[in-house]
Structure formats: structure tokens, C-alpha cells
Amino acid sequence: MRGKLLVGVALSVTVGAGCTPSVDRVAGDAGPAGSAAGSASPSVSSAPTTASSGPGTPTAGSATPAAPVSRTSGTGTQPSEIRQTDWPNAVIRKLGFCESDDSVVFRNGSNGFDVPCRILPGGAQPVYGEFIVEEPANAPSTEDALVLVELGNPNAARRQALVPVQLSDNGRGRYAWPVIRGDQPGSGVDQVMTFVSYRLVGQNVEATVRTLGGGTETRRWRKADGSGNWERY
Template sequence: MRDELLIGVALSLTFATGCTSSAGSLGGDTAASGSSSDSASPTSLSASSASTTGSGGPSAPATSTADPGAAASEIRRTDWPNAVIGNLSFCGESDDSVAFRNGSNGFDVPCRILPDGAQPVYAEFIVEEPANAPSTEDALVLVELGNPNAARRQALVPVQLSDNGSGRYAWPVILGDESSASGDRVMTFISYQVVGQHVEATVRKLDGSTENRRWRKYNGSGNWERY
């Protein structure tokens, strides 16, 4: 009888040990929104996304990864495909603001926000006015003007919350190169990031080669210059 009890206990321990998994957890989605840190580094795209570039169109830009422990700021809650952004003159509209719906403003020559799977980058890189205002995160988003398979141009758009926190408005944009005259070759942003108050990006030029570029603000109006 005692031997039978011992055998039963041994079987119970064996079963329990076999069903116990090791401790650990998976990380967050590395293709998510940008970091709120002062220095944000971009993540690599998956091979399937990056390999679709070719001559037919731009690849989806890589962005910096989100901090899983960071609380969602107000600007991170933005529904970018349906955002209303003021002061975005790059899109060629006469109105003070551009209203996107499903990622486009719907014009004959459309302006598209975050095209081809691009993601926003978040960081504190736009000077707050007044100077003693609470520091909040800003966003850097990719916008493209023009029809696919036609002459079009891309730009990186710094976006800041309005004073009351309910609106979004653009600062001067970082322009990509103009496309070829026939529109068959377009400069695209492959990746972009915010480092301190500067912007760094990798671009694919008209000749198909890639180049790393950097920009910094050169005046109080937020205009940018390459350096």
C-alpha cells in the first residue's frame, strides 16, 4: 500500500512539472509609433515590406519604436488617416486646414498622409510657446502630394497640439526632392527619426541610390535646413 502511494505521488509531480512553462513575456510591436525619448532610433522594416520598393513606388518608412511603459500622450491618440491639420500649405489647399479622410484629402491631385504603411514618430522636438508652457510630445508624419504613378512629392511634417490640446497644426515641412519631369522617378523617405531637436532620414533618390540626410531648425519660425 505504501509503495502504491509513493508511485502515485511521483506521477503527480511528473505531470505538474511537465505542464509548467518558464516565466517570460513577449515584447511590444516594433513597428509601432515613435519613442517619446529625446533620441529616437528607427527600427528596420520587415523584409516583405522593404522589398516592395523597386521602381514602382516608395517603401514604407521605418520609424522609432514605442516605449511600452510610456503613457499615451494626447497626440498619440490622433486618428491620423482622419486628422484635421492646420497650416499644412504643402497640400496646396486654400483653406487654413487640411481634412484627411481615410488617408487622403480627396482632391483631384490628392494629398495623402502616412502613405504606403508609414508610421508617425513622436518626440518633444518643437519649441513650446510660451516658453513656460508644459512640455508635450510632438509628431513627425510623412505626407505625399500627387497621384500614384504620376509626378508627386513627399514631405516630413512636424505636427504640434494647439494651445487647448484639441487641435493639430503643422510647422514648416521638410521637403523631399521634386520628382522627374515625367513623374516616373520620385524621391521617397525610407526611414526617419527625431534626434534631440533634429531630424534624420534615409532617402531613396531619383537615381535609385540611398542617402542619409539631417535637418535642423535655423530660425524661430521653425524653418529647416540641411547640414
């Protein structure tokens, strides 16, 4: 199992305006749920920067690069393998939230179904950190990602989820662990719980959400078991 992150280091992504930038947080602004899916390099005017990925958004690359798994940080170093993911065109295995039995193939931010699953909607950005349990205990320590996914059409019932994504053993594939689901949508078209912002605090997840009633609140989740399931606390 991986060692714990340094105490006090938190990575965050903001899905709406109004959050204060911090040197410990990963860049990220995004529009409201239901807007067009973000591109590999969405235009963000107020996003803070990170040392390893440069200003703006994380570096985009091939979803299945041939380079070995690496974990690097600091100015002038190669970004970790997971940070080079081309998320709008990624292939993610075991993402059952998107109502798929095996792999979900995204193209330009959507899987293209009649009831689509969209990754990083509205220009949302991933958060990176070592927070997923890794087995065996001597496995190389690599960064993981937390990405926002939305299931459903705009102006219709839809639901959001935060999806932990980990590299496969060979470092070329991406697969999802159990997701953090938003609330079930209400009966009205606009009654959708959205993730306004989200961040990693050690191995836990903290998010500001907009509830079905339109208010906002902070929610926190921690691992419930060794399989990666989550529980609110």
C-alpha cells in the same frame, strides 16, 4: 522653449525594410511611395515596439479628443495626447504643402482632391518626440509628431514631405509647422524622391532617402530659425 531631449535618445520610423530595430526607436515600416495609404492600424510584420503605445502601431483615437494635454511614458501609462491621433482621419491646420490655405481634412488617408494629399502612405508611421520650439517658455511640455505626407497621384508626378505636427494650446487641434520637402520630381513617372526611413535625433531630423536616380543617401536637417524652418547640414 522646451528643454532638450536626453542625449543619445533617438526616435525613428522605417519606411522600407532592412533597418535594425532599437529600443529607442518608434515602430514603423511602410511601403514604397505611391502605394495605398495606411490605415489607423496597418499590418506590419517587422516593426519594433514601444513602451507607451504597445506593440505594433501607436494607439489610434479621436483627432480631437476632449482629454487634457498630457505627456506620459512607460509601461501601463496613458499615451500622450498626440499619440492618440487617428492620423488617416486627422484634421491638420496650416499644412500648406497640401495646397490648402487653412485646414487639411484627411479621410481614410487622403484629402480626396483630384491631385490628392495622402498622409502616411504605404503604411508609414509617425515618430514622436519633443522637438518643436514652444512659446511661451512656460507652456506645458508635450510630445510632437513627425509624419510622412505625399502630394500627387500614383504613376504621376508627386512629392513627399516630412511634416512636424504639434498640438494646439487646448490640446484638441493639430497643426503643422514648416515641412521638410523632398526633391522636386523628375520628368519620368518613377523619378520621385522618397523617404525610406526617418527619425528624430534630439531636435534634429535624420532620414535615409531614395534619390531621383534610384540611389540612397542619408540627409540631416536642423532648425534654421525660431519659426521652425529647416536647413540641411
